[in-house]
Amino acid sequence: MSELILVAASGLAREVLAMVRSSGQYDVVGVLDDDKELAGVTVDGAPVLGTIDDAPSYLHAFVLVCLSAGRSRENVVQRLAAMGLHEARYATAIDPSVECPEGCRIGRGSILLRNVTLTASVTLGSHVVAMPSVTFTHDDNVADFATFDAGVSLGGGVRIGHAASLGMNSSVREGTSVGAYATVGMGAAVLSNVPDGETWAGVPARKIDRDGFRFGR
Numbered sequence: 001m002s003e004l005i006l007v008a009a010s011g012l013a014r015e016v017l018a019m020v021r022s023s024g025q026y027d028v029v030g031v032l033d034d035d036k037e038l039a040g041v042t043v044d045g046a047p048v049l050g051t052i053d054d055a056p057s058y059l060h061a062f063v064l065v066c067l068s069a070g071r072s073r074e075n076v077v078q079r080l081a082a083m084g085l086h087e088a089r090y091a092t093a094i095d096p097s098v099e100c101p102e103g104c105r106i107g108r109g110s111i112l113l114r115n116v117t118l119t120a121s122v123t124l125g126s127h128v129v130a131m132p133s134v135t136f137t138h139d140d141n142v143a144d145f146a147t148f149d150a151g152v153s154l155g156g157g158v159r160i161g162h163a164a165s166l167g168m169n170s171s172v173r174e175g176t177s178v179g180a181y182a183t184v185g186m187g188a189a190v191l192s193n194v195p196d197g198e199t200w201a202g203v204p205a206r207k208i209d210r211d212g213f214r215f216g217r
Helices: 011-023 052-057 070-082
Strands: 002-007 026-032 046-050 061-065 199-201
Touching: 002 011, 002 052, 011 026, 026 052, 046 052, 052 070, 061 070
Parallel strands: 002 026, 002 061, 026 046
Antiparallel strands: none
């Protein structure tokens, strides 16, 4: 069984820990976190071994970044790359309930929890996180570091940009796109393209500003 180091003592790390233990995918050696007050404590039985800077010390273990925000995962991956940790060192954690049909692709460092569905010709980039019961339909294309909260549903041919974030139970109409670093709110119904970096919410979804004002009808 391959050894695994989890980066970040987070709720997502606990979910991954439970998943890989029950499935026997990996032997979790421990957790790395920059909060020095966590040193020596355990996260659901997994010891916090040190900070992220200690990752190169575990040469024989795979690594999985368990931060829920895509931008945060990206920052850590870039930091680890500067320390010489290359893409081949990253694990991919997929719950046994998830089927990956022929023609679908899942990138390294990605996490797919229980009952995620991929139908046909779905492409997920690296370090993508999909929480339980996310649905990817035919020809969806998801860029690196995107995040999907529980219950998100994508229609066919949807494009999700780099480090975009989709809130719980939101949905995206077929053939539309969500731009890089964009955010879609909980329960939103996206019927048209979301530009890079914008936050959209509501039914139908519209752009909102920092004060929560919703643009458009």
